[in-house]
Amino acid sequence: MTAARHRNTARALALALSMGGAGHAASCARSAPDPQSAPALTGLTSAQMASANVLDARNQKGSGVPDFGFMVTPAEYAATYSDEPVFRLKIDFPKVKPAQLPAFIERIDFKTNPLEYLLAARDYSFDGNLPHWNPFENQTAQWYHIPWLHPTTTGPNAYPPNGGTEGFRGLIKEAPLSPLQLGAGQQGKEGGYSVYAITLVNDFAGYTLGRMWADPDNPDPRVTDIRYGGGFPHGTVFAKLLFTDAPQGQDELPWLENPLQWKAYITENFWTSSTRQVTAVNLLQMDIAVRDARADGPGQTGWVFGTFAYNGQVNNPNKFLNLVPVGVMWGNDPDDTTNTTNPFPPTETKVNPNLKETVIFPSKELPPQHLGWNGRLNGPADLNTTSCLSCHITAQYPSVTSLVPVGAVPDGGPTPPAQGGSAEWMRWFQNVPAATSFDDRTYSTDYSFQVAISLQNFFDVNAARLQGAWAIDYVLPPRVPIARGRKER
Numbered sequence: 001m002t003a004a005r006h007r008n009t010a011r012a013l014a015l016a017l018s019m020g021g022a023g024h025a026a027s028c029a030r031s032a033p034d035p036q037s038a039p040a041l042t043g044l045t046s047a048q049m050a051s052a053n054v055l056d057a058r059n060q061k062g063s064g065v066p067d068f069g070f071m072v073t074p075a076e077y078a079a080t081y082s083d084e085p086v087f088r089l090k091i092d093f094p095k096v097k098p099a100q101l102p103a104f105i106e107r108i109d110f111k112t113n114p115l116e117y118l119l120a121a122r123d124y125s126f127d128g129n130l131p132h133w134n135p136f137e138n139q140t141a142q143w144y145h146i147p148w149l150h151p152t153t154t155g156p157n158a159y160p161p162n163g164g165t166e167g168f169r170g171l172i173k174e175a176p177l178s179p180l181q182l183g184a185g186q187q188g189k190e191g192g193y194s195v196y197a198i199t200l201v202n203d204f205a206g207y208t209l210g211r212m213w214a215d216p217d218n219p220d221p222r223v224t225d226i227r228y229g230g231g232f233p234h235g236t237v238f239a240k241l242l243f244t245d246a247p248q249g250q251d252e253l254p255w256l257e258n259p260l261q262w263k264a265y266i267t268e269n270f271w272t273s274s275t276r277q278v279t280a281v282n283l284l285q286m287d288i289a290v291r292d293a294r295a296d297g298p299g300q301t302g303w304v305f306g307t308f309a310y311n312g313q314v315n316n317p318n319k320f321l322n323l324v325p326v327g328v329m330w331g332n333d334p335d336d337t338t339n340t341t342n343p344f345p346p347t348e349t350k351v352n353p354n355l356k357e358t359v360i361f362p363s364k365e366l367p368p369q370h371l372g373w374n375g376r377l378n379g380p381a382d383l384n385t386t387s388c389l390s391c392h393i394t395a396q397y398p399s400v401t402s403l404v405p406v407g408a409v410p411d412g413g414p415t416p417p418a419q420g421g422s423a424e425w426m427r428w429f430q431n432v433p434a435a436t437s438f439d440d441r442t443y444s445t446d447y448s449f450q451v452a453i454s455l456q457n458f459f460d461v462n463a464a465r466l467q468g469a470w471a472i473d474y475v476l477p478p479r480v481p482i483a484r485g486r487k488e489r
């Protein structure tokens, strides 16, 4: 499906709903029309004004960015799925930087109280965004989406294959799961299980994205690069929910029983099928990234990353609270070259007490975790050979640096990678300062891969539309796919 087709789809849907269609989406559109930008409504009946306001509240008011890439047709939606939401992109970014830091950042030091910090970051992200993870419904805080994640990349190296966002929840296709990655009961399926995710960003991040996309036809990559005074401000929070289509068939995963389930329009499997169908997906993980001034300084990253793993056995009536804290990291422990990994399937969480910049929170609620390389932080959906920050230090536009060192994939094997701990390997375990590019021939996207993907998508689509190419592609090394390591099929 083309982007143009989807825009028409969204419009048709908005019209249908404003003309009396029911369903979840109708109850979501609560944002008041903006009097500044609305044309003057004179000589109208109150019914006309009311319906115009409803229509306006569903419209992008000229933002020009499609809401999603892949969706059932409007007719199928109306016939079969009208009790499901339709994803709408929220990119009405603030023009002024927020004045007040999120209270948890001021109140809690992540080094002395990491667990308290992570739980507070979770509560801050949940506040007003539950249960639908829809920032339009949030009455207490301003959260946003990252634009331009809707298209799939194309070409022989396209990653993920048949990617882009779907239209119920805005989930972006992300990564495959390896067999046994989540546990002994996950043998896998033909073509592989997939992980899909949806990220919300707070008002601090939104301010920076607003500057990047101030001219929607010419985004400015300098906005997240320190050499131009750029970077996400202190107080930036990203919160991302990760879902998977596992387990299916004979596979069983005790942690994913009693699931938090959404319907999503996803490919039948990760690698080989471009056919999308409406499929149940289960909440697996939540990732958080915080730009915290306490993490600044020589040899530091400026960022605090944390993660949670879903455990249905916790059986909290609010299923979001079945997310159990896994750990927090604010650096890659660049000097620790010990080469160990916890193979798949993980049967116990092995805490490495030597790490100074990762803290893991073992508990009886925590499902056994493989974690990352040598016990650094990584979540259930991630590689056991890397770490959150090891990957995110390479976020850049255009993307010319592999996200993982040679040898990191395929992961999960019985022994650690032969390359683990070499000088070359350790380049991926540096502490790169915030907003600083791993390769200074490219712009830093300040630890954000979604920003890197959005710029890549925008410039690719624009080059095709303008029927031309960019000089920068001739002076840089070849681009690499923004892939969490290409695993074997």
Ligand code: HEC
Pocket (backbone or CB within 6 Å): 172, 173, 174, 197, 199, 238, 239, 240, 287, 288, 289, 305, 306, 307, 377, 378, 379, 382, 383, 386, 387, 388, 389, 391, 392, 403, 404, 447, 448, 449, 450, 451, 482, 483, 484, 485
């Ligand atoms: C091997 C690479 C890799 C690892 C390891 C990894 N990530 Fe990511 N992460 C990505 C990519 C690629 C994206 C963007 C893809 C997407 O969401 O579609 C991303 C997106 C995110 C986002 C959304 C914001 C953004 O634009 O980057 C957050 C937050 C995040 N990751 C946190 C984490 C945390 C926390 C961990 C560790 C528990 C982690 N990541 C491990 C590659 C990685």
